[in-house]
Amino acid sequence: MFDLKIPPELIIQCMHCGMCLPVCPxxxxxxxxxxxxxxxxxxxKEVEDGNLPLTEDFINEMYFCLDCQACQTVCPAGVKxxxxxxxxxxxxxxxxxxxxxxxxxxxxxxxxxxxxxxxxFARIVRFYQKKLKPLAxxxxxxxxxxxxxLQIEELAPEISDKFSDEIxxxxxxxxxxxxxxxxxxxxxxxxVMYSKINIDTVEVLLENNCEVYIPKEQVCCGSVMAHYxxxxxxxxxxxxxxxxxxKYKLDAIVVNSAGCGAFMKxxxxxxxxxxxxxxxAENISRLTKDVNEFLCxxxxxxxxxxxxxxxxxxxxxxxxHTQRITAQPRKIIKSLNGIDFVELNxxxxxxxxxxxxxxxxxxxxxKILERKIKNILETNAEIxxxxxxxxxxxxxxxxxxxNANIKVMHPVTILNLAYKLSKKSMEEKVDTA
Amino acid sequence: MDARVIKRLEEIxxxxxVLTSIENKITYSYDATPSLASLPEAIVIPRTTEDISQIxxxxxxxxxxxxxxxxxxxxxxxxxxxxxxxxxxxxxWRKIIEIDTENLTALVEPGVITAQLHQEVERKGxxxxxxxxxxxxxxxxxxxxxNAGGLRGLxxxxxxxxxxxxxxxxxxxxxxxxxxxxxxDVAGYNLKDVLIGSEGTLAVFTKILLKLIPKPxxxxxxxxxxxxxxxxxxxxxxxxxxxxxxxTLEFLDNVTIKCVxxxxxxxxxxxxxxxxxxxxxxxxxxxxxxARKIEEICRxxxxxxxxxANSETEAMNLKTARRSAFAALAxxxxxxxxxxxxxxxxxxxxxxxxxxxxxxxxxxxxxxxxHAGDGNLHPTALTDERDKExxxxxxxxxxxxxDFALKLGGTITGEHGVxxxxxxFLEKQYNEAGIEFMRKIKRALDPNGVLNPxxxxxxxxxxxxxxxxxxxxxIEKYKDLWV
Ligand SMILES: Cc1cc2nc3c(=O)[nH]c(=O)nc-3n(C[C@H](O)[C@H](O)[C@H](O)COP(=O)(O)OP(=O)(O)OC[C@H]3O[C@@H](n4cnc5c(N)ncnc54)[C@H](O)[C@@H]3O)c2cc1C
Ligand code: SF4
Ligand code: SF4
Numbered sequence: 001m002f003d004l005k006i007p008p009e010l011i012i013q014c015m016h017c018g019m020c021l022p023v024c025p026x027x028x029x030x031x032x033x034x035x036x037x038x039x040x041x042x043x044x045k046e047v048e049d050g051n052l053p054l055t056e057d058f059i060n061e062m063y064f065c066l067d068c069q070a071c072q073t074v075c076p077a078g079v080k081x082x083x084x085x086x087x088x089x090x091x092x093x094x095x096x097x098x099x100x101x102x103x104x105x106x107x108x109x110x111x112x113x114x115x116x117x118x119x120x121f122a123r124i125v126r127f128y129q130k131k132l133k134p135l136a137x138x139x140x141x142x143x144x145x146x147x148x149x150l151q152i153e154e155l156a157p158e159i160s161d162k163f164s165d166e167i168x169x170x171x172x173x174x175x176x177x178x179x180x181x182x183x184x185x186x187x188x189x190x191x192v193m194y195s196k197i198n199i200d201t202v203e204v205l206l207e208n209n210c211e212v213y214i215p216k217e218q219v220c221c222g223s224v225m226a227h228y229x230x231x232x233x234x235x236x237x238x239x240x241x242x243x244x245x246x247k248y249k250l251d252a253i254v255v256n257s258a259g260c261g262a263f264m265k266x267x268x269x270x271x272x273x274x275x276x277x278x279x280x281a282e283n284i285s286r287l288t289k290d291v292n293e294f295l296c297x298x299x300x301x302x303x304x305x306x307x308x309x310x311x312x313x314x315x316x317x318x319x320x321h322t323q324r325i326t327a328q329p330r331k332i333i334k335s336l337n338g339i340d341f342v343e344l345n346x347x348x349x350x351x352x353x354x355x356x357x358x359x360x361x362x363x364x365x366x367k368i369l370e371r372k373i374k375n376i377l378e379t380n381a382e383i384x385x386x387x388x389x390x391x392x393x394x395x396x397x398x399x400x401x402x403n404a405n406i407k408v409m410h411p412v413t414i415l416n417l418a419y420k421l422s423k424k425s426m427e428e429k430v431d432t433a
Numbered sequence: 434m435d436a437r438v439i440k441r442l443e444e445i446x447x448x449x450x451v452l453t454s455i456e457n458k459i460t461y462s463y464d465a466t467p468s469l470a471s472l473p474e475a476i477v478i479p480r481t482t483e484d485i486s487q488i489x490x491x492x493x494x495x496x497x498x499x500x501x502x503x504x505x506x507x508x509x510x511x512x513x514x515x516x517x518x519x520x521x522x523x524x525x526w527r528k529i530i531e532i533d534t535e536n537l538t539a540l541v542e543p544g545v546i547t548a549q550l551h552q553e554v555e556r557k558g559x560x561x562x563x564x565x566x567x568x569x570x571x572x573x574x575x576x577x578x579x580n581a582g583g584l585r586g587l588x589x590x591x592x593x594x595x596x597x598x599x600x601x602x603x604x605x606x607x608x609x610x611x612x613x614x615x616x617x618d619v620a621g622y623n624l625k626d627v628l629i630g631s632e633g634t635l636a637v638f639t640k641i642l643l644k645l646i647p648k649p650x651x652x653x654x655x656x657x658x659x660x661x662x663x664x665x666x667x668x669x670x671x672x673x674x675x676x677x678x679x680x681t682l683e684f685l686d687n688v689t690i691k692c693v694x695x696x697x698x699x700x701x702x703x704x705x706x707x708x709x710x711x712x713x714x715x716x717x718x719x720x721x722x723x724a725r726k727i728e729e730i731c732r733x734x735x736x737x738x739x740x741x742a743n744s745e746t747e748a749m750n751l752k753t754a755r756r757s758a759f760a761a762l763a764x765x766x767x768x769x770x771x772x773x774x775x776x777x778x779x780x781x782x783x784x785x786x787x788x789x790x791x792x793x794x795x796x797x798x799x800x801x802x803x804h805a806g807d808g809n810l811h812p813t814a815l816t817d818e819r820d821k822e823x824x825x826x827x828x829x830x831x832x833x834x835x836d837f838a839l840k841l842g843g844t845i846t847g848e849h850g851v852x853x854x855x856x857x858f859l860e861k862q863y864n865e866a867g868i869e870f871m872r873k874i875k876r877a878l879d880p881n882g883v884l885n886p887x888x889x890x891x892x893x894x895x896x897x898x899x900x901x902x903x904x905x906x907x908i909e910k911y912k913d914l915w916v
Binding site: 009012013015016017018019021022031032033034036038039042043046051052057058061074076077078 | 506525567759
């Protein structure tokens with residue numbers, strides 16, 4: 001079971017050197033130490049030592065933090081900041097001190113946690129987006145959801161016409177020889193908002209000789225709940241996934257949402273004290289691969305086509321900082337002929353989406369987004385690539401607000417496009433020949 | 434602190450700029466110095482130079498201390514508050530006011546981050562050499578107050594070599610300008626140099642005028658490995674004796690190399706005694722010539738291996754060994770105590786060997802790395818502050834290390850300053866007359882001891898028996914019994 005005591009070894013590892021301050025988005029908004037990683041760790045320490053009660057401001061700082069873990073990447077002492085803030089949130093949540101707890105529970109338990117409810121909710125929004133926009137405010141749905149959620153109505157990208165798990169069968173076989181057996185996590189956001197990206201991912205895997213398994217029993221990975229302190233719900237979901245994916249003998253489990261991949265890689269740790277489940281969980285964590293990571297490992301096929309596009313890449317926090325994956329997506333992008341790749345200034349700086357941060361702390365999130373959009377506009381790129389649905393939606397929203405005609409895409413989407421174009425040009429060549 | 438005083442502070446800077454919540458006090462109770470902390474009475478964010486002047490006048494009137502603070506990365510406790518003090522937070526003063534490309538100067542506010550200044554001036558083909566290890570977050574104000582050094586110190590000098598002028602507020606509230614864009618200026622005492630390195634005790638800097646130089650056209654990086662710290666030291670001496678001044682000349686000892694290899698997996702040999710990172714820069718022809726000579730010197734001194742970078746990326750890779758030294762050591766144990774005992778460079782091998790001997794004697798781990806070229810060492814103790822007994826041994830070890838450094842004609846601190854952490858040792862380096870000289874300057878400028886009290890030395894040095902005075906009135910009353 002999770003103890004409410006935050007392990008002192010985690011906290012004492014911080015030598016308060018301050019090297020993490022320059023990369024922290026919240027410190028750079030307030031320039032106050034308490035909104036910095038070093039300050040937050042100190043506050044947690046004082047709480048643990050019994051010198052500070054769970055004050056309102058303490059709780060506020062714990063949730064003001066984006067949990068982007070940029071601080072973890074630069075920390076010379078290897079402090080596991082993410083663990084510290086998440087443990088503090090568990091404590092706050094369990095002691096019932098979280099003012100937004102009702103809303104979070106509503107979102108976690110009734111929306112994310114149940115695949116069918118998430119889809120049900122999405123279906124309503126889809127229906128609303130397509131048909132009922134003017135009437136929606138009379139719709140009972142919006143009554144039960146706090147006002148801030150209305151702002152995500154704007155934040156929410158168009159819900160896909162068809163959810164990916166409704167289109168994709170449980171097992172797909174490649175055309176040629178099957179070299180790898182891979183599982184695929186459809187995710188909740190990806191599934192309903194960006195089902196197209198899921199389809200691109202599966203097509204890219206098939207193109208690279210993978211046999212793809214998409215267990216129907218899979219659910220939300222649980223990361224959003226865990227990051228906000230609701231560890232129990234997270235564990236319940238994780239268990240379901242572990243069982244679902246253990247059904248097959250797989251070479252890898254491919255994930256195309258940075259946040260989900262990062263969390264599934266932690267399943268092992270999550271069940272550390274669970275004798276019965278630990279081994280299975282560790283196995284799933286070991287198999288979990290971000291799609292960019294996996295494609296580079298199997299030396300993905302290079303498409304033979306010229307794409308004359310100017311693109312840039314935004315590093316999702318849970319890919320760059322949590323999973324330390326920065327080179328692989330760039331490798332995929334740069335492998336495409338004709339692509340003009342421009343590095344994004346502060347590419348590893350959080351976009352402010354951070355799970356459901358943009359819903360819970362809309363104003364803060366928008367300030368952080370502004371900085372990102374400014375950097376994107378400076379690149380003059382036509383396309384921003386990013387490998388996480390949260391960032392995808394957030395940046396799309398920011399670009400729309402800035403009236404910028406820049407598209408947001410997942411790296412697999414552009415890769416799949418290149419595959420398709422190269423096939424087409426092949427066929428044309430054959431035709432003319 | 435009296436609510437009335439807080440109210441008066443609020444009248445000066447505005448309510449929103451006086452922070453007194455417990456969360457704010459806790460997070461301004463420390464800097465980067467291990468095991469030092471104390472809560473301030475308030476944190477005050479000045480908006481203008483005039484604000485600072487008024488705050489200091491109020492401090493004299495109401496008898497409280499004022500501690501200037503940049504980013505709080507100091508390693509001697511300079512920005513740690515003592516009882517009855519407020520924090521004067523300078524980190525929002527982030528404007529680069531002017532970069533003068535004709536006179537080659539930069540005028541900046543004190544809260545500008547060192548690395549940001551580097552970026553801005555380099556965009557204009559110029560160069561600001563001081564590069565402390567903390568440059569991604571340290572402020573120029575903090576750098577000037579500590580006279581910070583860095584990796585490029587050997588060839589280019591330290592912060593003081595680049596300060597041309599200052600706008601300051603004195604402890605009693607007067608605002609004045611010192612120096613300017615003139616390369617030569619001998620009007621009156623050299624006040625600037627009294628204030629540089631004063632650790633926030635003599636003045637608050639509000640504007641800083643810095644000298645810039647043209648950016649070197651090219652550079653070459655090398656990594657050389659040696660059997661022992663002795664042969665590495667001999668190599669350093671030979672390089673200097675051959676009239677070559679590398680921009681960077683850094684060493685790592687065996688303990689540090691092992692930690693770096695464990696952490697970064699760079700493929701470094703772990704059985705060597707020391708490695709040297711050498712970088713020469715300047716005109717391409719000169720760089721070629723000097724690099725060739727250095728290679729020769731390394732070979733002559735039996736370097737076991739020598740790597741020369743042929744591209745920017747290769748250079749970066751070689752530098753990673755040195756750059757990750759601190760991070761590699763810091764993760765071994767919870768508490769990392771980074772010191773900066775410094776000796777004349779010819780004594781580096783002797784000093785490093787002695788430090789290892791002392792570490793063995795007290796059975797603690799000390800990794801050693803640093804600026805071999807200028808004798809500035811960073812013996813780094815890896816320990817756990819919860820282990821009181823071991824901490825005691827660490828303390829004793831450092832005491833011996835400083836004693837030995839002083840015996841070799843060295844100093845207790847090459848770049849981190851005295852602050853609170855090294856007050857005790859200052860008395861070993863200076864005799865009573867030396868410390869009294871400093872006290873006299875302090876007393877003349879800050880008669881009530883309001884600016885960063887208790888740092889570097891104690892102001893009041895009792896010369897009579899009996900209990901210490903309890904109030905300012907008592908001090909006044911028995912004034913002549915005190916120095
Ligand atoms: C990882 C690490 C590496 C480091 N490497 C180096 C190095 O290579 N070389 C080196 O020299 N130092 C180094 N340091 C020490 C430290 O970074 C420097 O002393 C730096 O100059 C402090 O800057 P700061 O802005 O953090 O100042 P702070 O810590 O906030 O303050 C330092 C002192 O300056 C005073 N001060 C700050 N601003 C002002 C102002 N505007 N007016 C008057 N006084 C002021 C304060 O009162 C205090 O006494 C390192 C520290 C760390 C943690
Ligand atoms: S978290 Fe790491 S980088 Fe930040 S203050 Fe602590 S030790 Fe330094
Ligand atoms: S996780 Fe991100 S927002 Fe939170 S303290 Fe670290 S850098 Fe700052």
